[in-house]
Amino acid sequence: MQPIIILVTPQLGENIGMAARAMLNCGLSHMRLVAPRDGWPNEKGISAASGAFDLMPQIQVFDTTSDAIADCNFIYATSGKLRHMAKPVYTGDAAAADMKERVESGQKVAVLFGAERTGLLNEDLMLGNAFLNFPTNPDFSSLNLSQAVLLVAYEWLKAHDETAPRRYETQEHPPATMKEMEEFMVRLEHEIGTRGFFQSADMRPAVMRNLQTMLRRAEMSAQDIRTFHGIISILIGKKQKP
Amino acid sequence: MQPIIILVTPQLGENIGMAARAMLNCGLSHMRLVAPRDGWPNEKGISAASGAFDLMPQIQVFDTTSDAIADCNFIYATSGKLRHMAKPVYTGDAAAADMKERVESGQKVAVLFGAERTGLLNEDLMLGNAFLNFPTNPDFSSLNLSQAVLLVAYEWLKAHDETAPRRYETQEHPPATMKEMEEFMVRLEHEIGTRGFFQSADMRPAVMRNLQTMLRRAEMSAQDIRTFHGIISILIGKKQKP
Numbered sequence: 001m002q003p004i005i006i007l008v009t010p011q012l013g014e015n016i017g018m019a020a021r022a023m024l025n026c027g028l029s030h031m032r033l034v035a036p037r038d039g040w041p042n043e044k045g046i047s048a049a050s051g052a053f054d055l056m057p058q059i060q061v062f063d064t065t066s067d068a069i070a071d072c073n074f075i076y077a078t079s080g081k082l083r084h085m086a087k088p089v090y091t092g093d094a095a096a097a098d099m100k101e102r103v104e105s106g107q108k109v110a111v112l113f114g115a116e117r118t119g120l121l122n123e124d125l126m127l128g129n130a131f132l133n134f135p136t137n138p139d140f141s142s143l144n145l146s147q148a149v150l151l152v153a154y155e156w157l158k159a160h161d162e163t164a165p166r167r168y169e170t171q172e173h174p175p176a177t178m179k180e181m182e183e184f185m186v187r188l189e190h191e192i193g194t195r196g197f198f199q200s201a202d203m204r205p206a207v208m209r210n211l212q213t214m215l216r217r218a219e220m221s222a223q224d225i226r227t228f229h230g231i232i233s234i235l236i237g238k239k240q241k242p
Numbered sequence: 243m244q245p246i247i248i249l250v251t252p253q254l255g256e257n258i259g260m261a262a263r264a265m266l267n268c269g270l271s272h273m274r275l276v277a278p279r280d281g282w283p284n285e286k287g288i289s290a291a292s293g294a295f296d297l298m299p300q301i302q303v304f305d306t307t308s309d310a311i312a313d314c315n316f317i318y319a320t321s322g323k324l325r326h327m328a329k330p331v332y333t334g335d336a337a338a339a340d341m342k343e344r345v346e347s348g349q350k351v352a353v354l355f356g357a358e359r360t361g362l363l364n365e366d367l368m369l370g371n372a373f374l375n376f377p378t379n380p381d382f383s384s385l386n387l388s389q390a391v392l393l394v395a396y397e398w399l400k401a402h403d404e405t406a407p408r409r410y411e412t413q414e415h416p417p418a419t420m421k422e423m424e425e426f427m428v429r430l431e432h433e434i435g436t437r438g439f440f441q442s443a444d445m446r447p448a449v450m451r452n453l454q455t456m457l458r459r460a461e462m463s464a465q466d467i468r469t470f471h472g473i474i475s476i477l478i479g480k481k482q483k484p
Contacts, residue, residue, distance in 0.1 A: 026381045094407030100379040135405040163377040165336030170326040
């Protein structure tokens with residue numbers, strides 16, 4: 001079971017649709033609506049979802065928040081303004097970690113979002129076991145509804161994702177071997193050296209060290225090195241090797 | 243200097259506006275546009291920004307991506323589909339950490355986003371020093387443009403944010419002292435005990451242990467305890483203490 005996203009009295013169909021798209025982007029597919037202003041289904045909402053609804057279980061619509069959360073074990077109430085209720089307030093990643101633990105132990109959890117203009121009202125905030133709050137810019141803090149849903153879904157995704165933080169997508173051109181690199185550097189130094197590139201013998205080591213540093217940082221592949229051999233050959237007037 | 247968000251040939255004004263709102267929500271305020279389809283400024287865009295543009299430096303508009311990035315030192319190219327270019331691919335948080343380091347060392351960095359329909363084309367991807375990719379649902383991976391901008395801005399925010407992951411917003415009602423708690427438990431046990439709540443003496447320790455567990459988990463405040471004392475008093479027919 002995944003966390004359920006519950007939009008309480010959402011006003012704009014577009015936001016419902018964009019919220020659904022954002023959920024599914026992050027692998028969440030259970031959405032409930034409480035008394036959507038313009039009803040549901042809603043043409044603008046379906047259009048804004050870019051096809052997400054075709055891949056999600058049907059949205060459930062309820063008259064009251066209380067009905068919508070009746071079968072859930074734990075509720076996170078999202079809130080921009082915190083109203084001095086003595087309940088724990090989670091950041092997005094801490095909430096996702098807590099949700100993950102609860103879901104894995106068999107609990108059904110839900111996240112409540114309020115209407116665009118007002119956010120959750122006190123009567124709905126009261127129903128939450130905990131608050132969920134993003135530490136946005138105090139001078140411009142109000143997130144669009146679908147954007148707030150995205151952040152919750154994204155943190156859920158991240159809590160489960162194991163993608164390497166920095167990776168290479170392709171193994172087509174692995175870095176060259178050190179021998180290929182060394183041979184290239186020796187040739188480069190020779191070809192420029194014999195043509196008078198180094199105006200004094202003193203310069204030579206520092207210039208070569210800088211070139212080595214730059215070219216090794218580039219993690220040149222064997223193909224890159226062949227290309228550079230070709231470039232040197234053409235510049236010195238030799239035919240390129242086939 | 244903050245990272246610059248560059249939208250390359252964005253189609254819809256709404257997305258430009260929502261992207262600006264998302265940026266400012268997360269404290270970013272430098273946006274550049276490359277050849278926006280419907281021109282800029284654009285009425286729908288300004289409306290979708292919910293006032294963000296009033297608090298941001300003026301958006302700069304360029305004819306080509308190359309012009310837009312000319313003064314930058316390092317470019318992250320966002321891409322859903324990775325096109326087998328041998329460049330490092332960062333997740334959102336790793337990219338934000340890298341941006342933070344670069345910005346703190348005085349570099350001007352920018353993040354490129356492609357058009358809604360296509361994402362960045364190869365000619366723009368080529369200009370990036372690194373790729374930035376969110377590991378979204380492979381069956382429904384395409385993020386809305388403004389949502390993708392939000393995730394980059396949010397990771398930047400998180401890289402700088404020190405909000406406690408789980409906190410209490412209010413100190414109005416700190417947990418009661420252990421003495422207050424203990425006196426309450428003693429009274430509760432007494433009042434229910436003398437009225438025959440424990441059907442056998444054996445039950446008593448287990449029932450009291452469960453009650454203790456629940457009530458201590460609730461982190462009752464001194465005020466909560468006074469309220470419960472009043473509830474017990476009224477239930478046993480005593481007047482409440484003033």
